[in-house]
Amino acid sequence: MSPLQSIMQRSTLRLLGGAFLIIIACTIALWDYTTQQIEQWQLTTQQDEDCKPCEGEESQASAVETPEFIDETLDVKRGDNFTSVLYRAEISKDQTLSLIKALKTIFSPRDLRTDHKLFITYRPPSEKSATKDLTRLVIKLSLEKDVVVEQDEAGLYQARLETKELIHEYRHAEGKIESSLYVDAIKQGAHPKIIHNMIQAFSYDVDFQRSFQAGDDYCLLFDFHKNAESLEEEPGDLIYACLTLQGKKIHIYRHTPKGSVAQYFNEKGEAVKKGLLRTPVDGARISGVFGKRRHPVLGFTKMHKGIDFAAPRGTPVMAAGSGKIVRIGRFSTYGNYIRVRHNSKYSTAYAHLCRYAKGLKVGSSVRQGQVIGYVGCTGRATGNHLHYELLANGKQINPKHIKMMPAAKLKGAELQRFMANKELVEKRLQNLRDPLTEAPEILAKKILRLANPLKR
Ligand SMILES: [Zn+2]
Incomplete structure (x- = not known):
């Protein structure tokens, strides 16, 4: 035997031995697995036998799987109408049509909005019926109003309006302004809607961008409407508010005069909503309106950004609303000019004055109706008249477009x-x-x- 042959013989033997060992190992593993499988199979069959339900239990188990009625909440998405919402819920076309017919007697389906909540109750499809059987639909219109459509005994839809009892709960928030009225009042439990109402009501007297100082006091009284059943709630109205600004306390009260809508009044019963005077000069006639016109001096078409009131020289000119003088003096073609800032949005301007009322300067406070100057023809003017401008955020707008009503006082x-x-x-x-x-x-x-x- 050559040395090469003996090496080959030895390795063949080793290979054979290895293969034998692998086969044995596999057989053992297979045996183990099979035994396990048999044991498991025995276990499961035993379990099946143990758990076989008795007759009573069987019917109960199937009832859990298919209940008689199912409740579902439906969303109203943008662009939805009644039909599309019910179609998505797989309600048949026939039922949808008869439901809408009943609904129309008290609620127009066109008034369906994305913030309305819809709740339906139906019988799921069964052997008797291949489609869902809608038995009840509720539209939550508001905290206190529901539209209910229900099947009567004959299976016909009947619609009715249900009004829920609302509880009015009074709450208050007060404190010192540390960062901003909004932020601080929210921390004290006021609702954003209520704070917005307060800022609106005070905006005639308070310039919210300028008047505040840290440490000023505020106080709000408001109500919440609560559904007596579900306890869902939503903010109601601002009933009272006060602000202490630079040591001066101002109050507003919500009040509904007979035959009118709710408004806010100060403690003397004067409406806080102050419009602007319609005519800042007594007995004047309008000689030029707002808009494009042929300029009387220059001859070409030009935008006239105010209203002209023709009046004799020296006729008193009044501030159209209360506010602060932000400009007084000669101003280009306007001649002698006064601008009064009423709040963060509105200002009024008075031009071509022959002179100003005594003692006025930039920063002076003026009351509505206070005489601030006198009609003249300074600047570029053809005759004696007042050129009056209303500015919103610094831009001239047509005064006709905002309501200008003098303040009302209760009597x-x-x-x-x-x-x-x-x-x-x-x-x-x-x-x-x-x-x-x-x-x-x-x-x-x-x-x-x-x-x-x-x-x-
Ligand atoms: Zn003019």
Whole structure:
């Protein structure tokens, strides 16, 4: 045997031995696996036998799988109408049509909005019916109003409006302005909508961009409407608010005069909503309107950015609204000119004046109706007239486009009603601050008794 042959023989033997070992190992593994499988199979069959439900249990199990009625909430998406919403919920065309027919008696399907919530109840498809059977639909219109459409005994849809009881809950927020009224009042539990109402109501008297100082006090009284059943809530109205600005306290009260809408009044019963005077000069006639016109001096077409009031030289010119003088003096073709800033948005300007009222300078405060100057023809003017401009965010706009109503003041019986309401509000606030004081409802009855001593 050559040395090469003996090497080959030895390696063949080793290979054979290795293969044998592998086969044995595999056989053992297979045996193990098979035994396991058999054991497991025995276990599962045993379990199956153990868990075979008795007759009563069987019917209960199937009831869980297919309940008789299913409730579902449907979303109203942009561009949806009733048909598309119900189509998505797989309600048949026939049922959708008859449902809409019933619904129309109290609610126009066109009024469906994306913020409406829809709830449906239906019988799932079964052997009897291949489609869902819609039995009830509820549209939540608001916190207090639901539209309900239900199948009657004959299977016909009937629609009705359901009004839920609402609880009015009074809340208050107060403190010092640290960063901004908005941020601080939110921290104290006020709702953004309420703060927005407050800023709007105060905007006639307060310049929110300039007037505040850190440490100024604020106070809000508002209500929340709560659904008595579901306890869902939404903000109601701002009832009262106060601001202390540079040591001066200003109050506003919500009040609804008879035959009118709710407005805000100060403690004297004067409406806080102050418009601008329609004519800042008494007895003047309009000689030039806002818009494009042929310029009387220059001859070509030019935009006239104000209203001209023709009046004799020296006729007093009044501030159209309360505010601060931001410009007074000679101003190019405007001649003698005054600009009054009323709030963060609106200013008014008065041009061609022959002179100014005494003592006025930049920064002077003026009241609505206060005489600030006199009609003249300074600057580029053909005759004596007042050129009057209304500016919104620094740009001239047509004064005709905003309402200019003088402030209203409550009088007589209406003022008395307001004062009684005001007292009630103050008590309510006191009651919220200190719950041990007399409940406002009791006080309301007392006030009524005082006002009508004969009625009990
Ligand atoms: Zn003009």
